[in-house]
Amino acid sequence: MACDDLDKLRAESPQAxxxxxxxDALNHxxxxxxxxxxxxLLDSExxxxxxxxxxxxxxxxxxxxxxxxTPLSSVATLTIxxxxxxxxxxxxxxxxxxxxxxxxxxxYQIALNLSILLISSSMLANLLARLISPGSSSPVLPYSVVxxxxxxxxxxxxxxxxxxxxxxxxxxxxxxxxxxxxxxxxPLFWLILRRGFSINLVGQGAITGLLAGLTGVMVLEIHCPIxxxxxxxxxxxxxxxxxxxxxxxxxxxxxxxRLFLRKR
Amino acid sequence: xxxxxxxxxxxxxxxxxxxxxxxxTTELIRQVSPLLLRFLTSQCGSRADAEDLLQDTWLQxxxxxxxxxxxxxxxxWIYAITRHVQVDGYRRSRxxxxxxxxxxxxxxxxxxxRPAPVVAPDFDTMxxxxxxxxxxxxxxxxxxxxxxxxxxxxxxxxxxxxxLKAHRAYEKLRSVLGxxxxxxxxxxxxxQGNYDGV
Numbered sequence: 001m002a003c004d005d006l007d008k009l010r011a012e013s014p015q016a017x018x019x020x021x022x023x024d025a026l027n028h029x030x031x032x033x034x035x036x037x038x039x040x041l042l043d044s045e046x047x048x049x050x051x052x053x054x055x056x057x058x059x060x061x062x063x064x065x066x067x068x069x070t071p072l073s074s075v076a077t078l079t080i081x082x083x084x085x086x087x088x089x090x091x092x093x094x095x096x097x098x099x100x101x102x103x104x105x106x107x108y109q110i111a112l113n114l115s116i117l118l119i120s121s122s123m124l125a126n127l128l129a130r131l132i133s134p135g136s137s138s139p140v141l142p143y144s145v146v147x148x149x150x151x152x153x154x155x156x157x158x159x160x161x162x163x164x165x166x167x168x169x170x171x172x173x174x175x176x177x178x179x180x181x182x183x184x185x186x187p188l189f190w191l192i193l194r195r196g197f198s199i200n201l202v203g204q205g206a207i208t209g210l211l212a213g214l215t216g217v218m219v220l221e222i223h224c225p226i227x228x229x230x231x232x233x234x235x236x237x238x239x240x241x242x243x244x245x246x247x248x249x250x251x252x253x254x255x256x257x258r259l260f261l262r263k264r
Numbered sequence: 265x266x267x268x269x270x271x272x273x274x275x276x277x278x279x280x281x282x283x284x285x286x287x288x289t290t291e292l293i294r295q296v297s298p299l300l301l302r303f304l305t306s307q308c309g310s311r312a313d314a315e316d317l318l319q320d321t322w323l324q325x326x327x328x329x330x331x332x333x334x335x336x337x338x339x340x341w342i343y344a345i346t347r348h349v350q351v352d353g354y355r356r357s358r359x360x361x362x363x364x365x366x367x368x369x370x371x372x373x374x375x376x377x378r379p380a381p382v383v384a385p386d387f388d389t390m391x392x393x394x395x396x397x398x399x400x401x402x403x404x405x406x407x408x409x410x411x412x413x414x415x416x417x418x419x420x421x422x423x424x425x426x427x428l429k430a431h432r433a434y435e436k437l438r439s440v441l442g443x444x445x446x447x448x449x450x451x452x453x454x455x456q457g458n459y460d461g462v
Contacts, residue, residue, distance in 0.1 A: 003438060011431040014405040014412060034442050038434065041441070042406050044387050050298040054315055058293055058322045068284040069330035133331045134348065135340035135417045197328040199348040200420060 001028040006035050010042070017043075072195055078129035079122065085188040086121055086215045090222070093181050097223040104225035109158050116154055117218050120147030124211040128189070131204050132196020140203035144210055144244060151217070151237055159229045167228065171235035174224050178216030178239025185212035186247075201251040209247020213240030274338040282329055293322065296339075299408055300346055306391055306403055307350055313357075321349045339410050343418035347400075393440050398433035401426055 001024040009016075009025055018029060018039060029035055072078075102110065127143050130136045164170075189208055198204040220236045274295070280288030300321060304314035324345050332341050391399045397419075404415045405426075416423045 004435070007431050007434040007438065010434055011427045014430065015409065034438050037441050038438050041387055041390055041437070042402075042434075050301055051315075054301075054318070055293060055297060058297065058319060059290055061319065062293070062322060062326045063286055063289060065326070066284045066286060066289060069282050071282060072331050072333055074333065133333055133336070133341070134328070135342070135344035136333075136336060139420070139422060195330065197331045199344055 001025055003028070003032060003035055006032075072133055075126060075129040078132075078192060079125045081192045082125035082128060082189060082211065083121060085192060086125070086185060086211065086218075089181055089185045089188065089215050090218050093177075093184075093219040094222055097177070097219065099222055100225040101220065102222045104227060105221075109227075110221075112154050112158065113151070113221055114218070116147070116150050117214055117221065120150065121211060121214050121218075123147070124207055124214070128193060128204070128207050128211065131198050131200065131207065132193050134197060134199050140200060140207060144203075144206050147210065147214065148237060148240060148244075151240075152233055155232045155237070156229060159227050159232060161230065162228045164226075164228065167226075167231055170226055171231050171238075174220050174226075174231070174235035175239050175242070177223070178213065178220050178236060179242055181216035181219045182209070182212035182239060182243035185215045186243075201255040202248050203251070205251025205254075206244050206248035209243040209245070209250075210240060212247070213243035216240060216243065271337065271339075275334075278332055278338045279334055282332070282334075296342060297322075300342070302388075302407065303343070303346060303400075303403055304350060306388055306399055307396060308354070309392075313353070317346075317350055317353050320353065321346045324349050337410075337414050337417070339408055340414045340417035343404065343408070343410075344420065347419065390437055390440065394433050394436060398429045398436070401429040402433045402437075405430055 006025055006028055009021060013020070018026060021029075029039060073081075105113075124143060124147065127138060127140070130138065131140075186208065189212065193208075216239045217236050220239070224232075224236065226232075274292070277288045277292040277295070281292050297318065301314055301318050304317045304321070305311055308314055308317065325342065328345065332338065391402060394402065400419065401415060404410050404418060405412070410418065412423045412426050416426045419426065
């Protein structure tokens with residue numbers, strides 16, 4: 001066993017002591033002074049040098065304002081509430097808009113696209129419910145990219161190009177509907193998540209925006225009868241992308257504003 | 265608090281803290297504060313700044329204590345808030361520094377010349393050679409008793425990334441130790457030569 005292998009072993013099982021290591025590792029530790037020194041260093045216990053005055057100061061700042069609090073709802077509960085809010089917006093929007101898109105699509109197209117939308121929305125709602133409690137977060141980037149890529153991929157497979165003079169106007173109209181539905185969803189999501197505390201405001205903004213955007217896409221999938229690839233990607237998924245970017249920007253603005261206000 | 269702290273005990277204390285039990289709150293502060301202070305000192309380099317940040321951290325923990333869900337590990341939750349406060353503090357001080365004007369340095373005569381103390385490198389001194397992200401991971405893994413997964417949760421990264429940072433940190437520490445050993449050996453030879461000359 002070489003020094004590098006021992007480093008790997010340490011990295012793989014940080015809580016294991018040399019007693020739990022294989023014989024090879026112990027032999028190496030006995031023969032390599034640098035590894036032995038590193039092991040001693042990593043195993044050294046910190047000195048308890050915490051000032052009593054500081055502890056009292058902290059206690060005095062916290063104990064007077066002590067009052068019972070109700071912990072956040074569980075991840076499952078919040079996930080379901082977010083999905084219900086999303087469904088509420090879809091139903092409320094379809095009521096005046098109609099189901100022309102649902103009728104225009106075949107069952108295969110409906111099944112594939114709605115499955116992707118439902119799975120993505122569930123994943124995003126679950127991530128949002130976790131993000132509002134510190135220390136339970138996951139990397140945000142894959143969650144924000146994968147749903148959009150999956151939808152672009154499925155729509156590219158399912159639909160073809162059809163030239164149409166009014167396509168640009170129709171695409172803009174769909175984009176407006178999608179963004180409007182997303183804008184209506186955001187306050188509902190905020191109501192559900194308002195008790196949380198996010199340490200990644202940009203990530204939370206992006207994910208909230210994307211979930212709201214996917215709500216808009218779902219509305220458009222059911223409402224819009226134009227089965228044209230570029231229209232769906234630009235008008236429907238473009239709305240989701242817009243709300244994601246808007247959410248991330250708002251998160252960034254809020255984070256910097258908060259710092260600025262605290263400084264003053 | 266030692267490495268062998270009880271996770272269940274911390275969770276119990278946290279639960280009672282949420283129910284406004286002053287004894288549990290005091291105990292939680294007593295157990296966790298030394299760990300946080302060491303973490304903050306190693307991350308920001310100055311003990312005085314670290315003490316200020318620790319107070320900010322506890323105020324933030326108190327403000328958002330309801331966001332800890334019962335049954336979830338307490339230390340990743342606390343460390344995630346601590347990191348957040350630390351990063352905020354860093355950004356704030358950077359903003360303030362950007363508005364400050366540099367003054368001329370003090371004349372040489374006012375400086376107190378102190379000989380550099382010769383001490384064996386301890387954990388903190390050695391950790392200072394690492395980049396902040398690696399330093400953070402090594403400290404969390406070795407002195408808080410958190411698992412790889414808990415450190416990943418606290419730092420908002422993946423288990424794979426934590427392992428990679430730890431591995432790189434060990435490699436670097438080993439190479440630094442090797443250099444120190446080499447320097448020591450060279451100094452030893454030099455001293456031997458001097459004695460031989462005498």
